[in-house]
Amino acid sequence: MPKLLLAGAGHAHMAVMAAIPELVAKGHQVTAIGPGERHYYSGMGPGMLGGTYQPEEISFPVRDMVESRGGVFIQDKVARIDPARHVVILDSGHEEPYDVLSCNLGSFVPQGVVACDNQDGANGPGAAVASRSVFPAKPIEQLWKARQRVHELTRDHSIRVGVCGGGPAALEIAGNAWSAGRENGGNGCVVQLFTGGKLLRNMPERVCRLAGKVLRKRGIEVVEGSYVRSVQSGEIHLENGKRYVQDVIFLALGVRPSPVFRASGLEVSEDGGLLVDQCLQSLSHPDIFGGGDCITFVPRPLDKVGVYAVRQNPVLLHNLQAHLEGRSLKAFDPGGAYLLIFNIGGGQGILYKSGVAFGGRAPFWIKDFIDRKFIKKFLPNAPSETH
Structure with missing residues (x-):
């Protein structure tokens, strides 16, 4: 029985997991590997931080999705791929064989700026985040822990929140952290964005102006002119020597592809992404x-x-099944311009597409509708699609 192995149960594998009954009916075995029983949808993560969503509303019950449809789910993390032996080596040491492997291992936020001071004495750049008040933007589950920490601290007094990064993720986290601090009688928070360069420097000027207007209205300061050098002991240290004391710190310094492929000797790009x-x-x-x-x-x-x-979902499903069965593959067309909507907290959003940009409640409503529809489409009781 040919075996399809899904390394990761993320966004790009949703259509494949929905089609497990069809794949099994054709004589294929399907196994999925994931680090947890639920997979969190990154597009709704900032909304969870800001209180718009509960964790179960923005996550897929991937174990149930796989097992209820006739597949096998393994809760573990992928450590390495051995393509010569056609096996995936897991963190637990278990080796899982495959005939065809599909990888949706996501990305991570580099933490090289973090110097952790903990009770065990472990510190230094690149150490794992040990502080209860330092949160990377990924994995998305960290934003729920951050929300709880903000609530805990703002019960007694106003707090300072620092967001390291100048891209869309940093903007959304800053806006939603500001919202979280004002909930349930909280004393609020003073938010600072440490961008180094210009905020949203790769975005159209109209989007930048809209974002700047919202940030100024909320009193969120954008600190430009010097990049973050390190984060340690509740402080953000900039390259120019300035230090900023913070109660809660977020790391949104861009993402890198999973390191698994480079470690496995596969052909990768400069940043370690699997070349396809x-x-x-x-x-x-x-x-x-x-x-x-x-x-x-x-x-x-x-x-x-x-x-x-x-967009890759239907093509990936077709090509995995076709490769298992010796049929021709389809090319993936990334398509044209995509709709971009930022959730900036407080029921507000910023929308941009093809030169059109505007902010307010309407962009948030549109994003909320699209995101909820995506979640609902792939839940276990949703019908599978045939391609």
């Missing part, structure tokens, strides 16, 4: 496919945004 062709197939190993943030699409660079993982 127009069919989402590994350049070096044709029985390995991938989608989402963990890949580098060779035909043209793709932004690390969830819309591409969603």
Whole structure:
């Protein structure tokens, strides 16, 4: 029985997991590996921080999704791939074989600026975040812990919140942290964004102006002119020597693809992403496919945004099944301009597409409708789609 192994149960694998009954009916075995029983949708993570959503509203019960449809779910993390032996090595040491492997291992926020001071004496740049008040933007579950910490601290007094980063994720986290601090009689928080360069420097000027207007209205300061050098002992240290004391610190300094592929000796891009062709197939190993943030699409660079993982779903499903059955593959067309909406907290959003940009409640309502529809589409009781 040919075995399809899904390394990661993320956005790009949703259609494949929905089609497990069809794959099993055709004689294929399907196994999925995920670090937890639920997978969190990154597009709704800032809204969870700001109180719009509960964790169960923005996550997929991936174990149930796989097992209820006839697949096998393994709760573990992928450590390495051995393509010569056709096995995936897990953190537990278990080795899982495959005939065809699809990777949706996501991305992570580099924490090289973090110097952790903990009771065991472990510290230094790159150490794991040990402080109860330092939160990377990924994994998304961290934003729920951050929300609880903000509530805990603001019960007694106003707090200072520092957000390291100048991109869309940093903007959304800053806006939603500000909202979280004002909930349930909280004493609020003073939020600072440490961008180094210009805030949203890769975004259209109209979007930047809209974001700046909202930040100024809320008293959120943008600290430009010097990049973050380190985070330690409740302080953000900049390269220019200035230090800023913070009660809660968020790390939103961009993302990098999973390190698994470089560690496995696969052909990767400069940042470690799995190099794939127009069919989402590994350049070096044709029985390995991938989608989402963990890949580098060779035909043209793709932004690390969830819309591409969603668009890859039907192509990835077709090509995995076709490769198992010896049929021809389809090319992935990334499509044109995509709708970009930022959730900036307080029921407000900023929308941009094809030169049109506006802010307010309407963008948030549109984003909320689209995101909830995506979640609902792939829940266990949703009908599978045939492609």
